[in-house]
């Protein structure tokens with residue numbers, strides 16, 4: 031009996047290895063045609079220059095990997111609602127396989143596609159791949175979705191132990207030899223053009239210095255550097271210092287799925303037998319806690335899709351934001367006169383990536399010193415970040431604005447205290463703001479840069495203490 035033809039749709043899983051839906055598809059049939067669609071309704075996947083670079087290069091590698099297996103990746107631009115049923119019908123597919131997504135637009139799109147495929151007798155099969163645990167499998171004691179991170183983490187950890195390892199998912203498979211069919215296939219010919227065109231239009235100047243690297247191979251190397259070179263052992267302390275390279279830089283790889291979250295999570299199991307002391311295991315746990323923040327924000331967005339549109343805590347709708355556009359521009363450009371804030375924004379503008387500690391500092395500054403609605407910052411980050419992701423970005427901004435799930439009512443970061451603690455020798459500040467390289471560290475950290483010392487650098491645009499008091503009084507009103 032002939033094996034059924036399958037259309038495999040890559041979305042946020044730009045890889046062959048440890049790909050849940052792909053494994054399922056392969057177990058059913060090796061007659062697989064794969065596709066990626068530059069979805070015109072979901073252009074935030076590639077409207078940031080950095081993400082277009084990451085996506086384009088990852089697609090190129092994915093396309094080569096399919097080729098090595100005797101198949102090809104079809105690439106199209108447009109509306110998946112039209113493209114998926116059309117292509118599935120054309121190749122006489124019996125099934126469309128893909129991995130589930132959690133964003134509101136993606137969920138609705140997939141529901142619609144499933145319905146349309148059903149009308150033409152094609153089955154749409156989805157797997158959970160992007161998460162450690164599916165949202166329907168973890169609830170709080172009162173059977174509600176979690177809205178607080180701590181208990182979510184505890185429960186997830188206990189469930190993960192039960193779930194065990196996923197190593198068996200390494201994908202080694204033989205595809206049906208499609209070479210003859212492929213050579214003359216117009217879909218394949220046009221795919222080359224789509225990719226070529228996309229790559230040609232990439233205009234990201236930070237590609238050499240962005241610490242995130244596109245493609246499946248590079249993600250493996252990043253993980254290897256972090257785990258096997260033992261960076262993970264000092265993560266607990268190093269992760270907070272933006273001048274150290276103390277984190278994994280895997281955020282964009284996880285965002286685009288060039289590596290699976292299971293591979294990342296299980297990587298530390300290679301270390302278990304050599305863990306030497308308590309500090310090492312604490313560091314490993316701290317890193318896993320960060321991976322669970324990613325998981326937590328995705329579960330939150332899945333269960334509370336309204337997060338996409340506004341604050342979780344509704345009283346924030348009433349907050350009298352000042353939204354001064356000139357101030358916002360100075361913040362965006364890294365010209366606030368607060369060295370740690372400006373260094374961070376310049377890192378973002380140059381590399382498409384920003385250190386987590388600095389994301390918290392600049393977010394707090396925009397919201398609580400400049401009194402701009404956090405959604406302005408959320409949007410700006412999405413325009414630039416290479417790892418820009420609706421759930422993590424929205425979660426990070428709502429956390430910083432105190433409008434989200436975090437039970438702590440009001441958190442205000444003092445940019446000077448943060449710099450003293452996390453950039454004590456001003457290495458990060460002076461790297462990103464070379465015009466301050468001659469200023470003494472203590473003047474820099476105390477905000478006492480004299481007129482003489484300021485060469486081309488600006489004076490602080492606001493007084494932190496005054497703004498903090500103003501913010502608190504406005505907050506008291508809501």
Ligand SMILES: Cc1cc2nc3c(=O)[nH]c(=O)nc-3n(C[C@H](O)[C@H](O)[C@H](O)COP(=O)(O)OP(=O)(O)OC[C@H]3O[C@@H](n4cnc5c(N)ncnc54)[C@H](O)[C@@H]3O)c2cc1C
Nearest residue numbers: 277278279280281320321324386389417418419422423426
């Ligand atoms: C205002 C704000 C906006 C943010 N926007 C994004 C975003 O758009 N995309 C994004 O991936 N992360 C975002 N983060 C989270 C975090 O800053 C980045 O994930 C992290 O800096 C990436 O560096 P890394 O890969 O070296 O992380 P590591 O420290 O090595 O952490 C490992 C992985 O855990 C996940 N992770 C770590 N910290 C967090 C966190 N606080 N929240 C969610 N996931 C986390 C990431 O997938 C990361 O790759 C944001 C944080 C803040 C405060």
